[in-house]
Amino acid sequence: MRGTKQSVSMKQQLKKYNNYKDSGIEWLGEIPEHWEVKRIKDAITKIGSGVTPKGGSETYVDEGIPLIRSQNVYNDGLRLDNVSFITEEVHNKMKNSQLKPFDVLVNITGASIGRTCIFPESVKTANINQHIIYLRVKKKKVEYFSYYLKSNTIQEYIMNIQAGTSKEALNMSQILNIGLPFPESKEQTQIATYLDAKTTAIDKKVKLLQQKIKHYKAYRKALINETVTKGLDKTVKLKDSGISWIGDIPEHWEVKRLKDVCRIFTGNSISDKSLFEINKDAYNYIATKDINIHTKQVNYDNGVYIPKNDKSFRITKKNTCLICLEGASAGKKLTFVDREVAFVNKLCAIKSFDKNVFDKYIFYLLQTNLFNSQFFELLSGLIGGVSLGLLKYFNILVPAIKEQQQIANYLDAKTATLDKIVKNIEGQITTLKELRKTLINEVVTGKVKVSA
CATH class of the missing domain: 3.90.220.20 (DNA methylase specificity domains)
Incomplete structure (x- = not known):
């Protein structure tokens, strides 16, 4: 419910531009009259694709230069918890796919096709494999550019242009020729700043809700464990089970x-x-x-x-x-x-x-x-x-059969209540994530106007 109220509130804050024009791109539709339409190749300074290091996974080492793979690239950022590493020597042999801070990464194959994020300044350098391309954009334009690639409009377009092929894959030509609505530099900055603030607020709410789910699931597990191993009557006398790792159990069990x-x-x-x-x-x-x-x-x-x-x-x-x-x-x-x-x-x-x-x-x-x-x-x-x-x-x-039935009935009721609570929270998270995607799409395609 809160997620729905917030969705309505955010949409009410945003107004449309005064005048629109046909973008000339069917899937993009109308854009604000003063915006330009370019292609991605007109907005970048470089594009590069990765390769598999010679020797494959055998070249991976415990420490070294991160080798970014598709499972590390997510729309909410780069995830390095399961990243692989290559030596500096291998990295230097893969010059064409060496990354710089603020490069925009895009997955171009498999189930995660279209997923994209900015390579963060904190990582300094890395390399990519053949399932990713990088787009190098001027730093002041990179945030707007990245949000546009995450928009529903672009994600749906990517799905459409590779649909029907025998393999889920994008090539460089397809990426370079994607249409790009282009406001002036100042407005790009306003859009990126607005979306940074709004998406950060949404992400914070989602994280808090996810922590709630984690708490309820941990409580559910503990409740089952305690009830099944100790019973419902906490005053009952205990005895040694005779098995050290089981410990004490109710006397009549x-x-x-x-x-x-x-x-x-x-x-x-x-x-x-x-x-x-x-x-x-x-x-x-x-x-x-x-x-x-x-x-x-x-x-x-x-x-x-x-x-x-x-x-x-x-x-x-x-x-x-x-x-x-x-x-x-x-x-x-x-x-x-x-x-x-x-x-x-x-x-x-x-x-x-x-x-x-x-x-x-x-x-x-x-x-x-x-x-x-x-x-x-x-x-x-x-x-x-x-x-x-x-x-x-x-x-x-x-325990005695009657007590087993009481335990099972008690846990049926308790877990059903907890599961209902978790399902409700998951619904709130889904609403917030949909709001996030809708907000990005509406703003970067000019459907609504961000005030200075």
Whole structure:
């Protein structure tokens, strides 16, 4: 709601120019009458593209000259937390792609095509690989120029000119011939100064909201951990669990092995999904990608179905936990299915066969430090995984069935409330980010006027 109010407030502050003219560029439309239309090549002093260092990633070193790649270039600035480095010798061999402060970087290939930022003065020098070009602009024009490249108008144009090609890519000619609305120098400075102030204010609000989300998610995790391992009654007498790393537990609780109360089994892989596209008298087939790592929700409607008369697939019942056992998502992707499903071999089904164990309680237990400490300590192999043989012997805490149900019901209600709060905050962030993009676009294309 606050983001929406701010959007209306900002738009009300801005007025249109008195007179407009046709820019002569269909996708740009009308611009203020006193503005010129140029092409990017008329506004820059140099353009350059990067190359892959001879020897590829083997030339990377722990310290040296930063080699900027597409994953470092974002519209909100350069991110160097995962930057690679090359030696000064390699850097000197790549003279045509050496950067200077205030160069404008543009990603020209892949999913991040069009992402752009200014190379900051604080970094001094760096080089770029073949997925980036740099545009050198006079310092006093660089801020306006950079904002224009970030505008929705240009981003949509970039998507259109490379659409339909076999590869997501831009070439230098396409970049150089992009139309550029050009106000006089003083007005460019006014526009850049205005947008600096407004986008900084928006970014600050977004950062505060992101911190709120981080807080709520940490609280959610701690709540699950504390409730599942200590129970709802904080006055209950505790006892030594007999396992040093578990510590004290409620006196009437038991420590059991997962295999003593649950059936544990993996699913089946599919080599050709096109053979399983008919949704008639069939089970949904769940792959690892269908589980949201953050919300733990599952996408049942992925277009893959297993006929119920195909007995070669393992099927699990409703109210079963599915957890990923291998790969980057091992131990992190987890869901609770509300129907019978077939599932991929990287997922493991954990389903209670003991009438004194409540499945939803197990779902929350799999999110605790108690489970995670056992799981991640045993990750092994090139792709990282935990075998069924080891998983079966994991220790779990087992209260009375009624208490398990109370814990699960309590956490269902509490986590639903927290998730709703987080979703609301995420909506505010989305609104603010859209406002940021709209504001930049309206100002740099002359749809609204910035006062001095």
